[in-house]
Amino acid sequence: MARFSQADLAELNKAFEDRTPDELLQWAGAIFGKRVAALSAMQMAGSVICHMLNRLQVDMPVLFVDTGVNFQETLDTRDRIARDYNLKFITLQPKLSMEEQTKQYGILYLSAEGQKDCCEMRKSAPLHEARGQYDCLVGSLRRAEGGARSRCQILSVDTAMNCVRVNPLANFTDEQMEQYIADNQVIVNPLHYQGFSTISCNRCTTPVMPGEPKRAGRWRHLGPWSVYCGINPSDLASGASLAIDLPQELIDRMLGRTTDFSI
Ligand code: SF4
Numbered sequence: 169m170a171r172f173s174q175a176d177l178a179e180l181n182k183a184f185e186d187r188t189p190d191e192l193l194q195w196a197g198a199i200f201g202k203r204v205a206a207l208s209a210m211q212m213a214g215s216v217i218c219h220m221l222n223r224l225q226v227d228m229p230v231l232f233v234d235t236g237v238n239f240q241e242t243l244d245t246r247d248r249i250a251r252d253y254n255l256k257f258i259t260l261q262p263k264l265s266m267e268e269q270t271k272q273y274g275i276l277y278l279s280a281e282g283q284k285d286c287c288e289m290r291k292s293a294p295l296h297e298a299r300g301q302y303d304c305l306v307g308s309l310r311r312a313e314g315g316a317r318s319r320c321q322i323l324s325v326d327t328a329m330n331c332v333r334v335n336p337l338a339n340f341t342d343e344q345m346e347q348y349i350a351d352n353q354v355i356v357n358p359l360h361y362q363g364f365s366t367i368s369c370n371r372c373t374t375p376v377m378p379g380e381p382k383r384a385g386r387w388r389h390l391g392p393w394s395v396y397c398g399i400n401p402s403d404l405a406s407g408a409s410l411a412i413d414l415p416q417e418l419i420d421r422m423l424g425r426t427t428d429f430s431i
Pocket residue numbers: 235237276277282283284286287288290291368369371372397
């Protein structure tokens with residue numbers, strides 16, 4: 169194993185700024201093979217990634233964290249996408265049901281501190297159970313979402329999962345996404361058409377009013393300090409010194425030292 173840091177991705181990140189989402193997805197599939205998965209909460213951008221995987225025939229499973237308190241529309245969207253796009257979904261679940269958690273810890277999502285614990289137990293921990301299975305996770309963060317995401321990198325290191333995160337849609341604008349969805353009739357979570365600009369657990373997500381920030385509907389009851397759950401580490405921390413451990417051979421492949429595959 170060799171140490172691999174965010175700084176080591178700088179050149180590649182620069183080169184990838186001009187690449188299309190298709191090219192970036194194909195790169196991830198070719199470089200990481202069986203050790204890559206997509207991660208989706210079944211929001212609009214995740215649907216686009218799923219459609220692209222099917223259209224490009226890039227073979228990777230899709231991880232979905234079922235917190236136990238997802239909207240039914242979200243679960244239905246997952247099932248429709250799995251069937252119609254012929255994708256293998258792996259559903260990850262927290263150890264405790266929401267009922268068991270509430271008995272043990274109280275209603276955590278009603279306080280800012282409790283929300284962090286709840287998101288950790290119900291979202292991050294189930295994903296972290298899969299640590300070691302993947303060297304790369306494909307996400308669907310976009311800079312057009314604003315906030316911390318306006319600075320998201322195409323490639324970043326995820327120290328908790330010890331893997332590389334790839335966001336092929338980082339440069340996808342709202343207009344490009346709408347166009348892609350219309351052109352391809354992408355299956356989209358119907359809540360997006362009922363005022364929900366982003367979608368998470370039913371306890372903590374509300375529609376947003378015209379003119380509000382896109383993430384205003386997340387943890388509205390807690391105020392503007394709780395705007396990210398932490399399952400995407402780049403929302404919370406970034407820096408050149410963040411580092412993971414990967415096989416040297418994989419690092420060489422990623423950086424184009426040992427392969428003819430380049431985009
Ligand atoms: S979004 Fe709310 S209910 Fe869901 S895990 Fe986070 S705090 Fe808990």
